[in-house]
Amino acid sequence: MSKDFSEIDINVLKKFNQPGPRYTSYPTAPLFSPEFTAEDFTAEIISTNSGENASDISLYFHFPFCESLCYFCGCNMMVSKNRDHIREYNDYLKREIDNLAPQISKNRKAAQMHWGGGTPSYLYPQEIRDIGGYIRAKFDFAEDLEASVEIDPRGLTREHLEAFREIGFNRTSFGVQDFNLKVQEAINRVQSEEITRQTVEWARELGFESINLDLIYGLPHQTLESFAVTVEKIIDISPNRIAVFNYAHVPWLKKHQNIIPDSALPSPDERLQILKMTIEKLISAGYEYIGMDHFAKPTDELAVAQKNNTLYRNFQGYSTKAGCDVYAFGLSAISQFQNIYAQNLKNLKDYYKRVETGFATTNVGYRMTDDDHIRKETIMQLMCHLAIDKRSIEEKFNINFEDHFADSIKKLDVFIADNLLENTAEKIKIVGAGKMVIRNIAMCFDAYLEKMIKEKPVFSKTV
Known part of the structure; x- marks a missing residue:
């Protein structure tokens, strides 16, 4: 047994059990x-x-x-x-x-x-x-x-x-x-x-x-x-x-x-x-x-x-x-390019009618902003590599990481205090049982989340 998970504190996890995205995309x-x-x-x-x-x-x-x-x-x-x-x-x-x-x-x-x-x-x-x-x-x-x-x-x-x-x-x-x-x-x-x-x-x-x-x-x-x-x-x-x-x-x-x-x-x-x-x-x-x-x-x-x-x-x-x-085909399917997301129609009759016209079956979509690209890269590094390489983000997007994410970094303190995360000059790194609350950590970098949650419940709980 990895010692990272041998002493999981259920009480620590409970406080992070709140609605949040799964981050198969950003923005969601x-x-x-x-x-x-x-x-x-x-x-x-x-x-x-x-x-x-x-x-x-x-x-x-x-x-x-x-x-x-x-x-x-x-x-x-x-x-x-x-x-x-x-x-x-x-x-x-x-x-x-x-x-x-x-x-x-x-x-x-x-x-x-x-x-x-x-x-x-x-x-x-x-x-x-x-x-x-x-x-x-x-x-x-x-x-x-x-x-x-x-x-x-x-x-x-x-x-x-x-x-x-x-x-x-x-x-x-x-x-x-x-x-x-x-x-x-x-x-x-x-x-x-x-x-x-x-x-x-x-x-x-x-x-x-x-x-x-x-x-x-x-x-x-x-x-x-x-x-x-x-x-x-x-x-x-x-x-x-x-x-x-x-x-x-x-x-x-x-x-x-x-x-x-x-x-x-x-x-x-x-x-x-x-x-x-x-x-x-x-x-x-x-x-x-x-x-x-x-x-x-x-x-x-x-x-x-x-x-x-x-x-x-x-x-x-x-x-x-x-x-x-x-490139996604069929009812409700979501296409994902570097700069856009496009979701197909969800209603079968509407989908059939659009196909008959010869036009794309797009229902809704999204065009990413410069800030979206920065945050997507940051969240994807966290979700996939279990760490954020601050220098690589800075070099790729020509920003100062600490300045750009000043508000996000403050939100990480609670995870650091519970030994779920480390924040060094070079990296933000998941440690211990932090993998179990990775969605919550990613939420700190989401610029839209607070407004979405206030408007209506759309997400399941994270843990």
């Missing part, structure tokens, strides 16, 4: 505005594709459909058992690709691809091959492509995984959440341990290079003892990566979460005890705590990238492919 999505239009997005595409040294690209495709509703879900998804609806969506997704792909320079290779949802694996194997083949024909893919897909093991067949491998996927993430049956029934997601083990075995046999399993703590009826059993089973399955997410109970944003009674949820103290136990068990089993909610084996590329200071963070979470413009 609530600041996106309809003032940023489809025309703005198209102009930015032209601008980013005009240079000879344009970066590689990352492709994201959103498949919103699920067979059933998981009550904890916070994703942009919809339940449908009508396969015609899925086929229609796939057709419109192809049309959106047709509208956008010709505007992207042929010199730019796709170095990364991610399918999320919803449930991409809800597609039939032939549908996977069809849409995957269509995408492969429209873009030039890098030889070292990193391609990942989110998969629900329930209802999955080996042929599904074969289809994903055939079109180039080499990484996968399986949803587990919790193996306890009482918890599974409470969240409307019953999934046996046997199904999960079979799915992982298939993925290994088919040559997926990295396998991630998702867990969620803070779910209804979860206890320290019951979740410890789940964690031990996950360790025995031995995936390359493990994500341990904090259940975001936001029924004012996701109305279906009202199905989960507050009385069934673990208390704040219990949640923190569950998190502490999980971290201790995973570190003892040899996993490296990447930060926030991700763990990886020391040989996994995420852990290696963090050691080499090449880890990056975007809307898909942690990534090893820094510097790629993200």
